[in-house]
Amino acid sequence: xxxxxxxxxxxxxxxxxxxxxxRAYNLASLAHKGQTRLSGEPYVVHPIEVAxxxxxxxxxxxxxxxxxxxxxxxxxxxxxxxxxxxxxHEVAELVEGVTKLGKIEYRSxxxxxxxxxxxxxxxxxxxxRVVLIKLADRLHNMRTLxxxxxxxxxxxxxxxxxxxxxxxxxxxxxxxxxxxEDLAFRYLNPTEYYDLxxxxxxxxxxxxxxxxxxxxxxxxxxxxAGIPCDIDGRPKHFYSIYKKMNNKSKTLDQxxxxxxxxxxxxxxxxxxxALGQVHTIFKPIPGRFKDYIAMPKPNMYQSLHTTVIGPQxxxxxxxxxxxxxxxxAEYGIAAHWNYKEGNDKKTxxxxxxxLREMLEWGNMTQDAGEFMDGFKVDLLExxxxxxxxxxxxxSLPPESTPLDFAYRIHTDxxxxxxxxxxxxxxxxxxxxxxxxxxxxILTAKGPKEPSIHWLSMVKSNHAKSKIRSWxxxxxxxxxxxxxxxxxxxxxxxxxxxxxxxxxxxxLHQIITRYNGTSIEDLYVEVGSGQxxxxxxxxxLTQGEEKALxxxxxxxxxxxxxxxxxxAKKKAEARKKRKKLKxxxxxxxxxxxxxxxEVRFAKCCTPLPGEDIEGFITNVRGISxxxxxCPNFLRLKQVEDPDRFVEVAWQNQKDSFxxxxxxxxxxxxxxxxTDVMMVLQEMHVGTNAVNAEEQGxxxxxxxxxxxxxxxxxxxxLIKRLKKLPAxxxxxxxxxx
Numbered sequence: 001x002x003x004x005x006x007x008x009x010x011x012x013x014x015x016x017x018x019x020x021x022x023r024a025y026n027l028a029s030l031a032h033k034g035q036t037r038l039s040g041e042p043y044v045v046h047p048i049e050v051a052x053x054x055x056x057x058x059x060x061x062x063x064x065x066x067x068x069x070x071x072x073x074x075x076x077x078x079x080x081x082x083x084x085x086x087x088x089h090e091v092a093e094l095v096e097g098v099t100k101l102g103k104i105e106y107r108s109x110x111x112x113x114x115x116x117x118x119x120x121x122x123x124x125x126x127x128x129r130v131v132l133i134k135l136a137d138r139l140h141n142m143r144t145l146x147x148x149x150x151x152x153x154x155x156x157x158x159x160x161x162x163x164x165x166x167x168x169x170x171x172x173x174x175x176x177x178x179x180x181e182d183l184a185f186r187y188l189n190p191t192e193y194y195d196l197x198x199x200x201x202x203x204x205x206x207x208x209x210x211x212x213x214x215x216x217x218x219x220x221x222x223x224x225a226g227i228p229c230d231i232d233g234r235p236k237h238f239y240s241i242y243k244k245m246n247n248k249s250k251t252l253d254q255x256x257x258x259x260x261x262x263x264x265x266x267x268x269x270x271x272x273x274a275l276g277q278v279h280t281i282f283k284p285i286p287g288r289f290k291d292y293i294a295m296p297k298p299n300m301y302q303s304l305h306t307t308v309i310g311p312q313x314x315x316x317x318x319x320x321x322x323x324x325x326x327x328x329a330e331y332g333i334a335a336h337w338n339y340k341e342g343n344d345k346k347t348x349x350x351x352x353x354x355l356r357e358m359l360e361w362g363n364m365t366q367d368a369g370e371f372m373d374g375f376k377v378d379l380l381e382x383x384x385x386x387x388x389x390x391x392x393x394x395s396l397p398p399e400s401t402p403l404d405f406a407y408r409i410h411t412d413x414x415x416x417x418x419x420x421x422x423x424x425x426x427x428x429x430x431x432x433x434x435x436x437x438x439x440x441i442l443t444a445k446g447p448k449e450p451s452i453h454w455l456s457m458v459k460s461n462h463a464k465s466k467i468r469s470w471x472x473x474x475x476x477x478x479x480x481x482x483x484x485x486x487x488x489x490x491x492x493x494x495x496x497x498x499x500x501x502x503x504x505x506x507l508h509q510i511i512t513r514y515n516g517t518s519i520e521d522l523y524v525e526v527g528s529g530q531x532x533x534x535x536x537x538x539x540l541t542q543g544e545e546k547a548l549x550x551x552x553x554x555x556x557x558x559x560x561x562x563x564x565x566x567a568k569k570k571a572e573a574r575k576k577r578k579k580l581k582x583x584x585x586x587x588x589x590x591x592x593x594x595x596x597e598v599r600f601a602k603c604c605t606p607l608p609g610e611d612i613e614g615f616i617t618n619v620r621g622i623s624x625x626x627x628x629c630p631n632f633l634r635l636k637q638v639e640d641p642d643r644f645v646e647v648a649w650q651n652q653k654d655s656f657x658x659x660x661x662x663x664x665x666x667x668x669x670x671x672x673t674d675v676m677m678v679l680q681e682m683h684v685g686t687n688a689v690n691a692e693e694q695g696x697x698x699x700x701x702x703x704x705x706x707x708x709x710x711x712x713x714x715x716l717i718k719r720l721k722k723l724p725a726x727x728x729x730x731x732x733x734x735x
Contacts, residue, residue, distance in 0.1 A: 001048050008055045009064075017061045021051075024065040024087065031069075031076035038147035046140060047071060053136040057173075057331045062087075063129045066094035070133055073099045097130035098137070131167065135176055138164050142183040153187040160184035172299035172332020181239040189242075196238055199252045208233075211259050214310055218263065218318075221277050225669045229274065230264045234319075260317040264326050268293060269673055274320045275304050276672030279691040280699075282308035285315060289689055293321070294680070295385075295393050300328050387438045391685055391706070394439075399432045400459045406441045407463035414466060415450050416443040424600075430457045438706070449474075452529040471528035480520050483527030490533035494541070501540045510539050590614055590622055591646040597621030598647075604629035605658055609710035614647040615639070622647065659713055660732040663701040666725040667693060675701060678719050682712070698727070 002025050009016045028047050035043035051067040065087055072078050073095060084092035142160065145153050160180050168177035186193045211233035222229050236244075236258050244255055252258075263274050271293060288307035296302045303321040310316045321329065384396045386405060396404050402420030406413045419442035420427055433439065450467050458464055471479070484498075491498035502519065511522050525531045539547035588598050598614075604626040606612045611627035615635055624647055625632035636644065665671055672691050679686060685706040693699050707713050713731070720729045 001045065005048055005052055005055065008052055012055050012058055014055075014058045014060055016055070016064060020061050020065050020087065021068070024068040024091075027078070027083075027086065028068045028072060031072040031078050035075065037144070039144055043071075043075075049140045049143075050133065050136045053139055053176075054132065057132070057136075058327075059129065059132060062091050062094065063132065065091045066098070066129070067133050067136060069095050070098045070137065094127065094129055094133065097127060098133050128171075131171070135164060135168055135171075135173065135180075139176055139180060142180060145183065145187055157184035157186075157188040161188070168332075170299060172297075172301055172328065173330075174301075174332070175330040178237045178240070182237050185239040185242060192242060193238065196242055196252070200238075200241070200258070207258065210311070210314075211261070211316075214261060214316065217281060218261065218278060221281055222263070222265075222274055225273065225277055227265060227270050227273050227277070229270075232262055233259045234262050235259050260319055262326075263318060263320045264323050265320065266322060268322065269677065271304055271320050271322060272676040273670050273673035275306065275676075276670065276691060278306065278308060278318050278320070279672065280667075280693050282310055283692065284308050284690060286690055287688065291686060291689070293325075294686065297385075297395075299332055301325075301332075303329060384433055385435045386433050387436075387706075389438060389440050391683075396433065397459050401430050401432065401457050402427065402439060402441060403429050403454055403458050404460045404463045405433065405439045406443075407458070407466050408460070409441065411466050413441055413443055414463060415470060416448040418442050418444050418448070429454070455529075468528070468530050472524060472530065475528065476524055479527030480523040481527070483523030483525065483533075486526050486533040487523070487536060490537045494537060496537070496541060498537075501537070506540045506543075509544070510536060588612070588624055589648050589650055591648070599623055601625045601629065601631070603631045605660075607659060607707065607710040607713060608649050612647050612649070614645040616643045616645060659705045659707050661703045661705065661717070661720075662728075662730055662732050663703070663720060663726065664728040665699050665701070665723075666727065667697050667699050668725045671699060671723075671725065672701060674723050675703075675720065678716070678723070679703075679705075682716055682719065684712070684716060702732070 002022070005021070005025070006018060009018060009021065025048070029044050032043040032047075037043055037046060047068045047070060050070065051064050054063055054067050069083055069087070069091070072083065073080060080092050080096050083095050138160070142156065145156055148156065161184055165177050165180045165184065168174070168180060215231045215233060219229065219231050222231075241252070241255065241258060244250070245252065248255075263278075265271055265274055285307045288305075290305040293302045293304055302325040303319050305317065305319055307315050307317050384398055384400055386394050386396065388394060388409070394405060394408055396408060402422070403414065403417060406417045406420070417429065420429060420431070421440040421442070422431060422433070422437050424438075450470055452467075452471060454467050455464060458467070487502075488498045491501060507519070507522075511517070511519065516522055516525070522536065526533050526536060535547050590598065598621055600606060601615075601623045606624060606626045606629075612624050613627050613632065614622045614624050615632065617623050622645065663675065672689075676686075676689070686703060688702075688704040690702045691699060692701075705713075705716075707716070717729045717731070720726060
């Protein structure tokens with residue numbers, strides 16, 4: 001067993017001290033002597049397998065030692081001090097972190113599950129390696145789950161889907177995530193799992209032959225183009241296929257992309273070169289190109305994804321990335337963790353700031369149900385990726401609003417938010433953001449207070465905790481008076497005197513529930529709107545169970561009464577907006593008009609710096625065109641002159657606008673690569689790229705761009721025209 005582990009270490013990219021590993025193994029063997037697992041194997045097999053999983057990931061010596069020792073303190077007479085004496089403070093801290101984390105179990109009691117998850121978040125925020133050990137521990141336990149009872153198998157499988165697989169995804173550890181999901185799928189839905197396995201096995205040979213033909217064709221073309229590469233056909237994982245069949249209501253025969261072709265190259269330039277070759281061989285499907293190299297995912301994943309039409313008209317996916325990107329795609333944070341002496345190994349990378357925010361949310365939120373809902377939002381539900389006006393990518397939970405975006409940028413910006421633009425259009429603060437949108441926040445020039453009603457609008461725990469914190473800290477004295485008044489009124493309404501019911505053990509319990517030390521802290525909790533007075537009075541008079549059955553704060557905020565109040569406020573807001581000048585929209589002013597809606601014409605999509613004119617439409621306000629737009633010139637010939645108005649650009653910094661280019665060129669190697677490199681050098685973003693060979697020795701490349709001005713677009717066109725074999729570059733109306 002030890003020899004097998006040492007052999008893995010010899011192949012590891014990390015520098016691991018074998019002497020330390022051997023000593024840790026010897027202590028683990030001694031501590032677990034005589035202990036067996038349900039399989040009948042010696043217990044020490046488990047920590048060895050956990051350590052082996054982590055060696056493959058490429059972690060450091062101390063993490064391997066801690067993995068071997070992770071059950072020693074819990075299952076033997078050895079102590080934290082023993083481990084610290086033998087292996088140092090860091091290994092002891094890691095072992096203690098895993099021990100304190102304990103076995104996170106999915107329980108019927110939400111309070112217990114929430115407490116366990118809080119422990120996990122706290123452990124991760126202190127040292128991310130604790131959760132790496134926990135993930136490897138769970139993976140090996142899932143591999144041996146067949147020895148558990150059916151009920152236990154389902155319980156453990158559900159834990160994987162609820163906590164561990166999404167956590168692995170968030171950390172970018174896809175290799176572990178995929179295996180966890182397939183194992184959990186097998187035990188949670190065994191009938192569907194084995195049916196799918198049988199269906200896939202029936203046509204495996206035919207599918208493998210098809211993929212090998214494609215791989216040979218791509219590899220040959222890339223080698224002829226001077227791009228060395230490794231290519232393989234990665235079968236989609238069973239659970240991934242199962243989800244796709246369910247989500248799209250399709251049979252297995254209707255799902256063509258059961259295998260993804262993965263192309264690994266040496267450099268970023270070769271990635272784009274390989275993309276150009278693939279699009280030359282196979283016709284790309286419009287809208288299915290994703291550039292995660294230019295815009296990496298929050299978990300550091302980088303790759304080019306494109307879906308093309310293969311032989312027999314079957315679509316398949318191609319993923320192109322460098323070898324370094326591939327390692328990150330497989331192992332996420334573990335591939336980049338800094339283990340060198342002298343560096344702070346406990347600092348979570350800025351890309352994992354969500355860990356600290358989740359911890360902050362856990363400290364702010366005492367209600368178990370609310371905490372678990374927030375945990376699932378931040379960890380389990382995927383993400384929406386939006387852009388700042390400068391082009392930075394911001395990751396938010398699904399259904400997030402401009403307020404969530406504002407608080408993600410900075411707490412002060414969130415507090416001072418008065419409005420928002422999405423893709424240049426004014427939107428309400430409760431607008432649900434979608435991936436790819438550009439968000440701009442409008443703020444008050446001076447100090448401004450957040451609204452308690454924002455709690456019912458925001459989705460992210462980060463925004464909720466910042467809003468609550470403001471009300472708790474900024475108005476303490478006011479909230480004490482307000483809270484006392486609300487509690488006295490609520491108690492009187494129920495026939496009680498608050499001073500009489502606010503005493504004894506129940507009062508102490510509810511104060512400590514909110515981490516308070518005095519009744520004033522309870523007044524602040526109620527006065528700031530964080531806890532309803534009804535909850536406190538019910539808790540004091542009828543007990544915790546009855547109080548927990550009451551609506552939460554967010555539920556109260558959307559009652560009929562509050563909806564009426566919101567309607568009144570929105571009506572007032574509309575009146576105020578009517579006073580705003582039209583310069584608030586798209587950075588364009590309309591001469592002589594203040595109260596008017598402004599839109600860009602899709603036929604010409606004007607950019608700042610270009611001459612523009614306005615046309616009064618029948619129902620959609622002012623349509624802004626380029627002065628030389630053919631459609632606009634035709635309108636001038638047939639429409640009433642009074643419908644044409646003067647418009648002008650306002651000074652709009654850091655805003656981006658849509659534009660499209662068409663490039664006609666002679667076929668040559670690295671054409672698309674050179675085009676993409678020009679875009680990168682000029683810091684021009686792309687929404688979509690489509691390259692197509694015309695069959696007459698010529699190619700067409702269409703680019704959908706995000707660009708800040710007409711001057712930059714003009715300069716870009718000049719640069720592109722200088723590239724070899726370029727015949728023409730021109731702008732296409734309507735982005």
